[in-house]
Amino acid sequence: MDQSNQRTFNFNAGPSALPLEVLEKAQKELVNFRGTGMSIMEMSHRSAPFEDIHNGAISRLRKLYSIPDNYEVLFLQGGASLQFSMIPMNFLKIGQQAGYIMTGSWSEKALEEAKLFGEPYEVASTKSNSYRNIPTLEELQFHLDDAYVHVTSNNTIYGTQWSVFPDTGEIPLIADMSSDIMSKPIDISKFGMIYAGAQKNLGPSGVTVVIVRKDLLVKANEEIPTILKYSTHVDGNSLYNTPPTFGIYMLGEVLNWVEEKGGLEVIAKNNEVKAKVIYDAIDNSNGFYTGHATLESRSLMNITFRVADESLEKLFLSEAKEVGFVGLNGHRSVGGCRASTYNAVPLEACQALSDFMVQFQNKHN
Structure with missing residues (x-):
């Protein structure tokens, strides 16, 4: 959790994170x-x-x-x-x-x-x-x-x-x-x-x-x-x-x-960097995490994935919530996990999630 302003890492799919400056x-x-x-x-x-x-x-x-x-x-x-x-x-x-x-x-x-x-x-x-x-x-x-x-x-x-x-x-x-x-x-x-x-x-x-x-x-x-x-x-x-x-x-x-922030070109580049940080945690996990979307169709806004060992998925979501991540549950119709990385979600939140995913994998691999 970001202790500087006591706000959670908000990955809700909508309503979703708004820019702190705007709030x-x-x-x-x-x-x-x-x-x-x-x-x-x-x-x-x-x-x-x-x-x-x-x-x-x-x-x-x-x-x-x-x-x-x-x-x-x-x-x-x-x-x-x-x-x-x-x-x-x-x-x-x-x-x-x-x-x-x-x-x-x-x-x-x-x-x-x-x-x-x-x-x-x-x-x-x-x-x-x-x-x-x-x-x-x-x-x-x-x-x-x-x-x-x-x-x-x-x-x-x-x-x-x-x-x-x-x-x-x-x-x-x-x-x-x-x-x-x-x-x-x-x-x-x-x-x-x-x-x-x-x-x-x-x-x-x-x-x-x-x-x-x-x-x-x-x-x-x-x-x-x-x-x-x-x-x-x-x-x-x-x-x-x-x-x-x-x-x-x-x-x-x-x-x-x-x-x-510099307009849409800057926003787009930021979104690419943010998504890559999380996708890298999935792709480098040797199958511990599996993405839902095929590589060529991946979204930069909604990163959907499963914990390959389904018995660990609830624990993953529970522990993530305990340390300040919000909104990581997949849609009720499909289950799994989802991180929505809309414009106002900062890179720091995406990096923190990626780090947590790696730590969770290392603990349960």
Whole structure:
């Protein structure tokens, strides 16, 4: 445990670690926000101070990702799970097809929701391999008249991640980037839409970021509930209804933190170093630890592994918790171990985990 500030080594998969500097700034501003005499949680979302916060967060996101002018940026609610429904509701017409690339539980959930609105199909799936890998680009065959192709960029449960995205040509590529958004540079122009829950790399839970190309909005279905239309939120600058004001404030401060760290290229390099420290402990263990994901599909955000001797796994997790590691249990659906190394998890935490893994192995080998 880091005794200097009494904080744990937080490897939770989400809600997850936030930058300490951001938390400390929020603490200072919590009761009296910048001389207003109110907390950010008390002020109107129509007020000038909040308008500055809201628009500032959008501007920072646009700057960090170099988002082209033909894309809208929205802050919505309902998490990525609501987007599973909103996407086909807006963009998939009855009788129309959309391709879903299956790489884990979240793509499964997205596909099931799409079945309520059109005729989605599986482009490819690695379920038969327990979702240990991402499909190769050669496996992907799309229908030229697909409304869109959907992909999950990073799979928190299985610890896999796309390193190169498919080229879908004229078909809009829609990506759920909930667990690796803001972790590295990406070319926004390759996507028709990107969406992400904030609770991994962007801020606290409660905010969902949507980056959507304007031409998709022009063709969207209109015979759907008002609050579920993307156009409604574009027209209202994401203020059609009361937004999660504190969450948006925090998101803006996290984006400011990313800027201060040197931007996405620096963040990406840091994430590579952090992940390598833990993967090295797995790879150099002579089979004491086994990774779930294949080498070419490994995630830099969620490192999933097992203790090969399953009788030791509970002891490993128990002893890790005793010395200050939090969130190392694998997802309840698959078990095992998982270290989520999102942007705000410091290198020191990853090195401490790696050292603990080596020590545990030496004690029980």
